[in-house]
Amino acid sequence: MSERIVVDPITRIEGHLRIEAEVKDGFITDAWSAGTMVRGLEIILKGRDPRDAWAFCERVCGVCTTMHALASVRAVEDAVGIAIPPNAELIRNIMFCVQSIHDHVVHFYHLHALDWVDVVSALKADPAEASRIAQSISHWPKSSPGYFSDLQKRLTKFVESGQLGIFANGYWGHPAYKLPPAVNLIGVAHYLEALEWQKEIVKVHTIFGGKNPHPNYLVGGVPCSINIDEANAINAERLAMVTRLLEQAQVFVEQVYIPDLLAIAPAYLDWAAIGGGVKNHLCYGDLPTNGFADVARFKFPRGAVLDRDLSRIHAVDPKDPSGVQEFIDHSWYSYSGGEGKHPWEGETTFNYTGPKPPYEHLNVEGKYSWLKTPRWKGHAMEVGPLSRMLVGYAAGHAEIKDAVTETLAALKAPPAVLFSTLGRTAARGIETRLTARWALEFHQQLLTNIRNGDSRTFTKEKWDPSTWPTIARGVGASEAPRGALAHWIVINNRKIENYQLVVPTTWNGSPRDAKGQRSPYESSLIGTPVHDPKLPLEILRTIHSFDPCLACAVHLYDDKGAKLQEFSTAPAL
Amino acid sequence: MDILTPSPSVDSRDTTTVYEQLTSRGVSRRDFLKFCGWMSACMGLGSEGVAQVALALETKKRIPVVWMHFQECTCCSESFLRSSHPIVADILLDKISLDYTETLLAASGHQAESVLHQTITKYKGEYLLCIEGSVPTAADGVYCCIGGRSAVDIIQEVAAGAKAIIAWGNCACSGCVQAAKPNPTSATPVSKIITGKPIVHVQGCPPIAEVMAGVLVHLLTFDRIPQLDALGRPKAFYSRRVHDTCYRRPNYDAGLFVESFDDENARKGYCLYKMGCRGPTTYNSCGTIRWNGGVSFPIQSGHGCIGCSESSFWDNGPFYERLGSFPGFGIETTADKIGLVVGAATVVGATGHAILTNIRKHHEIGEQPGESAAQGPSTSAGESSNQGGTQS
Numbered sequence: 001m002s003e004r005i006v007v008d009p010i011t012r013i014e015g016h017l018r019i020e021a022e023v024k025d026g027f028i029t030d031a032w033s034a035g036t037m038v039r040g041l042e043i044i045l046k047g048r049d050p051r052d053a054w055a056f057c058e059r060v061c062g063v064c065t066t067m068h069a070l071a072s073v074r075a076v077e078d079a080v081g082i083a084i085p086p087n088a089e090l091i092r093n094i095m096f097c098v099q100s101i102h103d104h105v106v107h108f109y110h111l112h113a114l115d116w117v118d119v120v121s122a123l124k125a126d127p128a129e130a131s132r133i134a135q136s137i138s139h140w141p142k143s144s145p146g147y148f149s150d151l152q153k154r155l156t157k158f159v160e161s162g163q164l165g166i167f168a169n170g171y172w173g174h175p176a177y178k179l180p181p182a183v184n185l186i187g188v189a190h191y192l193e194a195l196e197w198q199k200e201i202v203k204v205h206t207i208f209g210g211k212n213p214h215p216n217y218l219v220g221g222v223p224c225s226i227n228i229d230e231a232n233a234i235n236a237e238r239l240a241m242v243t244r245l246l247e248q249a250q251v252f253v254e255q256v257y258i259p260d261l262l263a264i265a266p267a268y269l270d271w272a273a274i275g276g277g278v279k280n281h282l283c284y285g286d287l288p289t290n291g292f293a294d295v296a297r298f299k300f301p302r303g304a305v306l307d308r309d310l311s312r313i314h315a316v317d318p319k320d321p322s323g324v325q326e327f328i329d330h331s332w333y334s335y336s337g338g339e340g341k342h343p344w345e346g347e348t349t350f351n352y353t354g355p356k357p358p359y360e361h362l363n364v365e366g367k368y369s370w371l372k373t374p375r376w377k378g379h380a381m382e383v384g385p386l387s388r389m390l391v392g393y394a395a396g397h398a399e400i401k402d403a404v405t406e407t408l409a410a411l412k413a414p415p416a417v418l419f420s421t422l423g424r425t426a427a428r429g430i431e432t433r434l435t436a437r438w439a440l441e442f443h444q445q446l447l448t449n450i451r452n453g454d455s456r457t458f459t460k461e462k463w464d465p466s467t468w469p470t471i472a473r474g475v476g477a478s479e480a481p482r483g484a485l486a487h488w489i490v491i492n493n494r495k496i497e498n499y500q501l502v503v504p505t506t507w508n509g510s511p512r513d514a515k516g517q518r519s520p521y522e523s524s525l526i527g528t529p530v531h532d533p534k535l536p537l538e539i540l541r542t543i544h545s546f547d548p549c550l551a552c553a554v555h556l557y558d559d560k561g562a563k564l565q566e567f568s569t570a571p572a573l
Numbered sequence: 574m575d576i577l578t579p580s581p582s583v584d585s586r587d588t589t590t591v592y593e594q595l596t597s598r599g600v601s602r603r604d605f606l607k608f609c610g611w612m613s614a615c616m617g618l619g620s621e622g623v624a625q626v627a628l629a630l631e632t633k634k635r636i637p638v639v640w641m642h643f644q645e646c647t648c649c650s651e652s653f654l655r656s657s658h659p660i661v662a663d664i665l666l667d668k669i670s671l672d673y674t675e676t677l678l679a680a681s682g683h684q685a686e687s688v689l690h691q692t693i694t695k696y697k698g699e700y701l702l703c704i705e706g707s708v709p710t711a712a713d714g715v716y717c718c719i720g721g722r723s724a725v726d727i728i729q730e731v732a733a734g735a736k737a738i739i740a741w742g743n744c745a746c747s748g749c750v751q752a753a754k755p756n757p758t759s760a761t762p763v764s765k766i767i768t769g770k771p772i773v774h775v776q777g778c779p780p781i782a783e784v785m786a787g788v789l790v791h792l793l794t795f796d797r798i799p800q801l802d803a804l805g806r807p808k809a810f811y812s813r814r815v816h817d818t819c820y821r822r823p824n825y826d827a828g829l830f831v832e833s834f835d836d837e838n839a840r841k842g843y844c845l846y847k848m849g850c851r852g853p854t855t856y857n858s859c860g861t862i863r864w865n866g867g868v869s870f871p872i873q874s875g876h877g878c879i880g881c882s883e884s885s886f887w888d889n890g891p892f893y894e895r896l897g898s899f900p901g902f903g904i905e906t907t908a909d910k911i912g913l914v915v916g917a918a919t920v921v922g923a924t925g926h927a928i929l930t931n932i933r934k935h936h937e938i939g940e941q942p943g944e945s946a947a948q949g950p951s952t953s954a955g956e957s958s959n960q961g962g963t964q965s
Contacts, residue, residue: 007682008720011675014647016719036718038709039644040757041750049891055879056887059750062648062779114679163635165671169688170679199655199782203868210871211864212655213648213779214881218834223876225840232821232842232873241868350757352715357723370716458835536682 002029004361007536008036010543012111014063015550017509019521019539020362023530028539031518031525033509034362034369035550038350045499049465050076050491053499054217057487060501061549065213066099066205067480068487068501074292075487076219079474080467083291085456088221090446091208093287094242095215096478097439098204101249103481104385104432105257107547109194112425115541116264117179117187120172123156125181134186138259142193151189171537178267187264190256201249207238221458226450239447246443250436261429262410268422272413275421275542277524278380281305281387282507284318284486286479287438299438300388300479301395304376308419310394316376318475318486321345324502327373330366330511339514340375343488343500344473348372373510373519374502382520383483383507384546386418386427403430421524424545465494480504482547505549521546636793637692637700640674641731643724644717644751644760645706649742650676652779656786657866669701669789675719686720693734701792702735704728704763707744707751711759728766737771737798738763739788743881746774746805753887764805771798774805776857778881783862784810804884806856815878816852818860821845839875849893850877857882 008018016037022030045056053076058069070092077084084092127148134143158164171177179187202212208224209215216223227233285295285302295302303313317323325340334351341347353367362368375381392400393415407430408415417423449455462468472491479485483504490498510519518526521543528538592605640650671677672692678685692700706724709716714723732738740763743749751760764772775788788807791799799807816822824830825844832838832847846853852860855878859870871878877893880886 006721009675009681009685011678011681011685014676016642016717018718018721037644038716038758039751039760043755043757044750044753044887049893052890052892055892056750056753059646059648059778062646062651065646065648065651110677119679163637163670163672166674166677167679168672169684171684195654199657199865202655203865206865206868206874208874210869210874210876211859213651216871216874216876216879218876221835223834224874225835227840230841233840233875350712352712354715356713357715357718357721357726359718359721455840456835460833460835463833534683540681 003533005530005533005536006361007539010540010548012114012540012544013548013550014061015505015548017543017548017550018362019525019536019543020364021525021530021539023533026529026531028525028528028530031522032362032364032368033371033511033519033521035371035505035509036369037550038370042499042501045496047495050079050489050494050496051219051463051465053489053496054219057501058214058217060503062213063549064099064103064480064482066095066209066215066217067478067485068503069215069217070096071476071478071480071485071487071501072489073217073219073476074478075474075476075489076491077474078292078476079472079489079491080462080469082220082459082462083293084221085454085459087226087446087449087454088457088459089288089291090442090449091222091224091457093442094246094439094446095205095208096287097435097442098201098246098249100435100481101253101432101439102198102201103547104428105194105253106198107428107481108257108261108425109191111547112544113187113191114167114170115537115544116177116268117191118172118174118177118184119155119167119170119188120159121177121179121181122184122188123152123159123181125152125185127152127185130182130185130189133182133263137263138255140255140259142189148185148189151192152185155188171535174535174537175531176537176541179264180267183263183267187260190260193256194252197248197252201245204242204245207234207242218458220460220463221456223458225457226455228450228455239443239450242443243440246436246439250440253432253436258429258433261426262407265411265422265426269411269413269417271422271541272417272420274528275424275524275545276419277520278382278518279306279308279419280376280379280381281390282316282376282381282383282484283387283391284316284477284479284484285391286477299434300400301392301397303391303395304379304381305387305390305394306379310390310415313391313394318477318488319344323376324486325375326502326506327375327513328367329373329514330364331369331372332367333372343486343502344490344498346488346498346500367511369511371506371510373513374506375513375517380513380517380519380523381484381507383504384424384427385431385481385483386424387483388479389427389430390418399434403434421542421545428547468494482549483507503549505546508546509548509550521548635670637672637696638669638703639672639689639692639700639731639735640676640703640705641728642675643704643706643708643728643744644758645742645744647676647705648779649705649744649785650674652782653741653785655782655865657783669793672700682720689731693731697734699736700734701737701739702731703739703741704745705741707748707760707762708766709751709758710761710766711757716758725766728763732767732770735770737773737792738767739773739775740764740805741775741785742780743776743778743884743886746776747884749778750887753885772805773798773801773807776806776811776882780882781810781858781862781864784858802856806882810858810862811856811882813856813858813861814853815855815857815860815872816850818858819852819872820860821872834875845872845875845877847895848877849891849895851880851883851886851889851892851896852878853896854889855880855883855886 002022002024004022006020010017018034018036020032021028045053054069054072057072060068128145130148131143131145205212205215225233228235282304285298285300287299290297302316304316321342325342327340332352333348354362389404393404470493474489475486477486485503488500508520512518524542528542530538673689708724708728710725714725717724740746745763748760748762802808821844829843830847831843831845863870879892
């Protein structure tokens with residue numbers, strides 16, 4: 001017989017996610033993913049100055065901070081026809097790479113590692129063995145027996161104190177943990193080191209954007225000016241600091257993150273056959289090298305892969321009315337008519353029909369989430385680092401293909417393992433190697449431009465809204481750490497008339513559609529083994545492999561005048 | 574007010590002091606004192622405060638902390654992790670015994686809820702409650718539910734046994750972006766829901782990492798909440814305008830303004846007032862502590878302040894429209910006049926401005942004679958809709 005289990009809150013994510021799953025004979029047979037928080041940013045954006053939108057949108061998420069700001073300024077620039085100077089593109093690309101590297105490393109160590117690394121087991125490790133293993137996989141200097149011994153003493157004291165803080169009530173000792181104690185000890189050491197490291201790399205954002213989280217962006221370029229002969233601008237000292245920070249980031253990625261990934265993965269190769277989920281992948285592409293209009297020159301190629309067929313890339317156009325559409329069959333919204341809506345035509349009204357809190361279960365036959373359900377040409381699509389690597393691989397992008405092949409060779413595994421929980425986690429690492437390398441390339445190009453006398457970072461043309469057409473529509477597409485992200489804007493008489501975001505976690509974490517097609521979270525959980533339904537460790541592994549970000553996924557879309565009073569008459573209330 | 578001394582009933586396992594724990598982690602006495610000095614400076618205590626900070630960290634016990642997330646974007650948690658001094662992250666992640674936070678907790682679901690329940694039961698009246706995010710009160714609270722319960726319901730339970738509350742960031746202090754017009758979910762700040770508890774408002778979107786750390790260390794060190802302004806913000810970090818501490822201020826006083834982003838004046842680092850800078854109406858430490866280890870702050874990197882530590886700053890825009898005037902000073906005409914007639918007018922303008930600013934500041938931070946002593950912990954301070962900003 002089957003048993004319904006509920007995991008709420010899912011922790012070590014951004015936002016509020018609830019998973020309900022049916023378990024039968026030790027395996028998940030069905031699953032439902034629900035976003036349980038909503039803020040209503042799209043309504044709030046209506047009527048405002050489009051040049052301000054980036055700041056509102058940036059507050060969609062403080063974890064992938066910058067990504068929504070980037071998508072937003074691109075949407076406005078696309079709508080009114082602004083081409084930014086090359087240096088602005090390079091600085092945005094550097095900030096993009098820094099965000100991606102930071103986000104992926106923090107995800108691996110602080111949000112995902114505890115699904116694979118048993119903190120308590122590390123207490124039993126032989127520090128000399130940990131040292132031997134660490135030195136065999138990396139040149140990272142913090143690897144002596146004394147280093148691991150000291151760490152273990154600290155850890156022992158911490159555990160013996162009985163106050164485990166964030167490690168309290170973890171799943172320690174669960175049979176699904178497979179790593180030897182010495183590798184667990186290395187994992188814990190690097191958990192702590194990554195915590196120290198992560199605050200360094202973000203200083204690149206501080207230099208160009210003034211702060212992190214939430215650095216400043218600007219329609220038409222970037223706000224910082226370059227002047228190598230001035231104390232109050234981006235000068236040689238600032239640029240040298242960026243160089244150093246990017247170099248240190250690459251060292252950490254190459255000497256800590258990637259070796260750890262390759263050391264942990266072999267113990268969990270069974271997870272290369274679990275958690276595959278939907279078979280379609282979507283990527284808008286990003287990191288332009290010749291302006292955002294020249295999609296062919298993106299570092300991350302744009303395209304879609306259907307049914308895991310890597311021999312064919314499908315063209316993607318975010319402006320195609322029959323391409324991206326959103327459905328609300330299982331979402332707490334209502335439409336005035338029609339089924340799927342392209343975001344430019346999007347409309348939504350709150351329509352909460354769920355149980356009045358407190359509740360035990362959601363009615364999954366009806367509406368059960370604040371996330372809408374996006375589809376591309378009717379297909380459920382996965383987005384994220386795995387999708388970027390697969391689309392790049394299928395597109396024959398040399399650097400991506402080499403990086404994927406190299407990692408698969410190190411794991412002695414065929415490409416098929418990528419379609420899995422483990423594959424998602426590995427793809428994130430592969431991608432980070434690339435972005436760490438590219439960040440330095442972009443920075444080098446920036447230095448070259450400055451040396452050649454080009455220091456422009458902003459174009460004044462069309463800054464003044466009086467130069468804009470009365471009606472303008474634009475799309476700002478990007479590849480956030482968690483996947484394909486796009487903002488659609490409609491500007492009417494220099495004000496925002498409609499603004500919609502279709503974000504990575506909406507693609508991955510949304511409820512099923514009218515045809516019963518499951519989105520990636522729900523689909524990927526089916527077939528997942530569950531050793532003890534009371535301890536949802538296996539569910540966390542697969543859900544965390546997507547790196548959920550719920551604040552991002554849940555919005556209230558334009559409803560042409562909020563009908564909040566509908567709540568009082570909603571059937572379930 | 575003693576809010577933090579642990580009760581005698583707290584387990585013996587809590588007896589390790591911060592200093593003992595740090596030394597057991599290889600932190601040297603010298604580094605420890607350096608940290609104390611830095612914290613002391615941050616809190617405006619001067620050199621005599623160093624010994625006080627050191628003594629406190631050497632002898633005070635750990636306090637259980639519960640960190641709740643409601644309607645937010647997690648930027649406050651992210652900022653907190655950026656604490657720049659080498660040992661701040663260590664102290665704040667372990668020394669305070671962070672018993673519940675959804676962002677980092679190993680456990681999920683029932684195991685997570687059970688940790689929360691255990692902490693608030695066992696340490697009733699002892700734990701520090703940190704809140705990140707606003708609470709949506711419309712529609713029976715269905716806009717934010719955790720574990721099947723509404724945020725409105727949960728916050729009442731966790732606040733009941735808290736010794737004190739820290740409201741992190743603009744969401745918890747003022748509702749932030751989701752409370753901007755028309756506030757579709759009735760996003761509500763903590764102080765409008767919880768009464769009868771001391772609430773410290775640590776403003777900003779997000780607050781500066783070192784300010785967050787500084788507030789916690791203040792609590793830990795002095796067994797009392799820091800002195801607050803009329804809006805519930807710690808005076809150590811929110812008593813000065815960004816404008817008054819801005820390194821570009823001399824340009825303002827001299828009438829040297831950026832006229833367009835990346836123009837010649839921007840490349841010389843002139844004042845961003847005409848680009849919409851909200852520094853003149855924003856109280857924060859950006860100009861002094863700066864961001865991410867003192868690397869920079871928005872104005873230094875070429876963008877005006879958007880006023881993110883002020884209530885209702887989202888509705889005080891558009892951001893690129895210059896302030897028509899700011900309290901106590903008719904800046905609009907003066908800036909233009911200064912720009913045109915550099916010279917004698919500059920001197921007069923600058924002096925007059927400085928005097929008026931100071932008068933205004935005294936009023937705003939509630940520093941009238943005799944007022945600060947009566948300040949004490951604020952229970953509902955700070956949540957008026959028009960505090961501080963251009964609307965007042």
